[in-house]
Amino acid sequence: MNAESAAQFRAGPVVALCGGIGGAKLALGLNRLLGKNLTVVVNTGDDFEHLGLHISPDIDTVVYTLAGLNDPERGWGHADESWNFMQALRELGSETWFQLGDRDLAMHVERTRALQSGVSLTDFTASIARHLKIPSAVLPMTDDHVETVVITEEGPLSFQRYFVGLQCRPAVRRLEFKNAQNAAASSAVLSALRNPDLAAVIICPSNPYLSIDPILAIPGIRKTLDEIKAPIIAVSPLIGGQAVKGPTAKIMAELGLPADSGTIARHYPFLKGLIVDKVDRGEVSEIGLPVHAASTLMRSLADRDRLAGECLRFAAQLANAVEGSG
Numbered sequence: 001m002n003a004e005s006a007a008q009f010r011a012g013p014v015v016a017l018c019g020g021i022g023g024a025k026l027a028l029g030l031n032r033l034l035g036k037n038l039t040v041v042v043n044t045g046d047d048f049e050h051l052g053l054h055i056s057p058d059i060d061t062v063v064y065t066l067a068g069l070n071d072p073e074r075g076w077g078h079a080d081e082s083w084n085f086m087q088a089l090r091e092l093g094s095e096t097w098f099q100l101g102d103r104d105l106a107m108h109v110e111r112t113r114a115l116q117s118g119v120s121l122t123d124f125t126a127s128i129a130r131h132l133k134i135p136s137a138v139l140p141m142t143d144d145h146v147e148t149v150v151i152t153e154e155g156p157l158s159f160q161r162y163f164v165g166l167q168c169r170p171a172v173r174r175l176e177f178k179n180a181q182n183a184a185a186s187s188a189v190l191s192a193l194r195n196p197d198l199a200a201v202i203i204c205p206s207n208p209y210l211s212i213d214p215i216l217a218i219p220g221i222r223k224t225l226d227e228i229k230a231p232i233i234a235v236s237p238l239i240g241g242q243a244v245k246g247p248t249a250k251i252m253a254e255l256g257l258p259a260d261s262g263t264i265a266r267h268y269p270f271l272k273g274l275i276v277d278k279v280d281r282g283e284v285s286e287i288g289l290p291v292h293a294a295s296t297l298m299r300s301l302a303d304r305d306r307l308a309g310e311c312l313r314f315a316a317q318l319a320n321a322v323e324g325s326g
Helices: 003-009 021-037 057-066 084-091 102-116 121-131 159-165 187-193 208-216 219-227 248-254 261-267 278-286 301-325
Strands: 014-018 038-042 048-050 053-055 137-140 147-152 155-158 172-178 200-203 232-235 273-277 291-294
Touching: 014 021, 014 208, 021 038, 021 057, 021 301, 038 057, 038 187, 048 159, 053 102, 057 102, 057 121, 057 137, 084 102, 102 121, 121 137, 137 187, 147 159, 155 159, 172 208, 172 248, 187 219, 200 301, 208 219, 208 248, 232 301, 261 273, 261 278, 273 278, 273 301, 278 291, 291 301
Parallel strands: 014 038, 014 200, 038 137, 200 232, 232 273, 273 291
Antiparallel strands: 048 053, 147 155, 147 172
């Protein structure tokens, strides 16, 4: 996206819905193009307490990525990490199935201290983002506790036990989001989505079932999305029927769903448009809404910027088409 195109989109704010690694890549491109005109609403269904600490994996992945502190090899955690804490835990015979690096540990300790002192997760995350000079707003989907529970053939599992402890091996039967119906979207999230100048909502290529559905399970968020007039587009997390990383295709198969672009489009009934990879352009005629084919694999920083630009241009085209028809 050139500077002129980016400047055009700065006339209106954009909200991105995001999970962890894959979503954070696109969020970085959007952050670089939009700066303070971007709000990233992040899944917190993965949050849990471990070793007495409040862990927010997706928020941390997004924050580290936007701040340029993420580990590009692992895709999660802090760059230049060391593991002395985990080694010491191992020597004490403690739990080591969930890896906490020494640098990463500082975030969890500080977050836990802040939450215990009465600071909300929203305010803590905003403070960290400011301190790390992230221009975009990074918001948890809610300040209330919501827990993703994976119902598997082996019984119910907490998300991290399924995802990290068991490496997603058990077959998924369904997903539950405990307390989601009682959780409230923060005023910051609702203000961003209800902004009369909102230019677009972009659903990042995160796992629809594990990362985006917890966000949509918050009643205030889903209701607001149903009412939004601005274009809502999604970037499919699938390329040729497979996920770049993670268990998206596996879960779709276990839920009896075809791993294709049509399934992704139907999963988000409020969509105005879908971005698919160029290898999937043959599926376009079956989707039933405007589709843009692009190279969605993001290996480099340039790829992130390019895809972010394509998202913004596609959303602008959809908005212009609506205005023209009106």
